[in-house]
Amino acid sequence: MKEEDRLEERNPIEDLLRMDRIPHIWCPGCGIGTVVTSFAEALRKSKIDLDKVAILSGIGCTGRVAGYIKLDSIHTTHGRAIPVATGLKLANPDLKVVVFSGDGDIAGIGGNHFIHAARRNMDLIIICVNNFNYAMTGGQVAPTTPIGGNASTAPYGNFEYPFSLPYLAEACGATYVARWTALHLRRVTKSIQEAFKKRGFSFIEVITPCVTLYARRNRLGDGLNLLKYYYEKSEIQHGADTRTLDISYQGKLIVGKFVDKEKPTFLDCMNEHLAKVLGDKYQLYGVNNE
């Protein structure tokens, strides 16, 4: 049988994947691949020019995403995807620049970059896969681990207050903030599509199962058990006050789109301000990108 006839055996998003790098490294039951599928769907539905989308990742399990998606892609260092993305976006404002990384990468080691990029309203899309732990290194406690959750460096359970990422993002100035779980794939796709249409700092958190480490250590079962947890405990509350979104151990998950507003981006502000102050002397930047 010819390759093209074997449609049923082909991955439906393989035109957007680096098939020469498949199989991927993620564990069975992991939620990262499903978020990648949602992202690919969003790319397709947005009918966006694929030459003008760049994807950057940091380090960790989700950090490997950039390596599997067939776009211009940069796998950076731990926590630094956002500042690399900032440089890329400013160098070439025609691009849609997406950072796809994990909770430890974005909110832990990269936390400072995250809050400042949001503050500047840098025109970036941040997709943060939150699996509540540092999985690539073996399940250590993260800035997102719920209190009581067990991790290899919190063997008696975590007692630190975790971040509520949507609250952090909104407080720092993000213009689009949403949270979903790996169960809400169509909604993740829709959020990414909305983010593609927006200009400004968009933040989408997706809570995903880490079966091998977080779930096993906490005796939460397999991927299906975690999806059941999301099904039972998640509650869609669009526009919810981001101060109310804390996640307790196996507790309620408030999901939805919390922030969607317009605000001039870093480059808008730069151009407007400098043109006002300097008049004709100012060389407008990034308009038709030279």
Added chain:
Amino acid sequence: MKKVKADPKGVLTGSHYLDGDYALAEGALAAGCRFFAGYPITPSTETAERFSERIPMVGGVFIQMEDELASIAALIGAAWGGKKSMTVTSGPGFSLMMENIGLACMLETPLVIANVQRGGPSTGLPTLTGQQDMMQVKWGSHGDYKIIALSPDSPQECFDLTIEAFNLSEIYRVPTFVMTDECVGHMHEKVVIPPAEEIELVERKWYSGPKNEYLPFKPDKDMVPFMVKVGDGYHFHITGLTHDEHGYPVINAECQDVCVRHLNDKITNNADKIIRIEEDQIDTAEIVVISYGITSRVTTRAVRKAREAGIKVGTIRLITVWPFPEKRIKELAKKVKAFVVPEINYGQVVHEVERSAAGQAPAILVPHCGGWVHDPDDILKAIKEAAK
């Protein structure tokens, strides 16, 4: 290597009275740098200030990042977005940049970093001079890699060598460093900026073959791979992991061997083309003083006095510090009695002189721990002792 003339928009042609920090910014603008990301740190801040003042009229971006980690990261993004990019810092900021200097080397990314050195370690002497980061620039990030580092001895050279640093970084696809110091950085002197048509720049080594055949790390004949930029439709991948020519991670010893050798040999094998040194009265010299940056200017006085005292002294000024002119030192080591190496640290480049001389001639360090330049008499004393 495609040579082009500088864009007149960035070139402030004329005769100016500038400090070294300002001259770094003017050199960058003349070289076509249109992206600067930085974080304030004494004694380098004036470069960022100058760039932020000038860039709006030239067309480009200045951004003050949240820290030096972000500054160097943003440079990498901007470089792959097609811009010539630069940052400036000093000791503590330089330490923070080490992580992504490694990434820039691994991704073979052209960019320029100036380090206006101050006394260290740690916070050290923020406002006073030092040459204590000369080994850090070579070895500071983890793993094996090679970079290019230049050392200007005047504001004029801050201008000239920043342009050269951009050219070298583009030719070799490697981070290139302008290793100046507080003294040169804050020294005001005449800086002549030539007309744009007299400034020769090297264009990035752009790839132009079929889109689906582009390999971001396939070495060309000169060992340097071609480059593309994000947004041109190549859908390429680059990673800080050990990678093959595709830019795909390959985690084994064989690929590591190819990858690491390439990063190092690319510079080592082209060292003769990169290295620039300035020699004076070497042919008859019994003693050779090797210095760089501000120390070479102090050395001038010591050498004059030594010659007046009848000692046959030659000098080598390292304009390029890395790669090191080891062949030349090795050659001279057979003929001369000793090398004298004054530097504002407790012994760094002297080790490289010693290594290159390989026991043929001693390398005598004249240390200064930072905070001020040498007393020329200390260098003179070392020359006299070496000549005995």
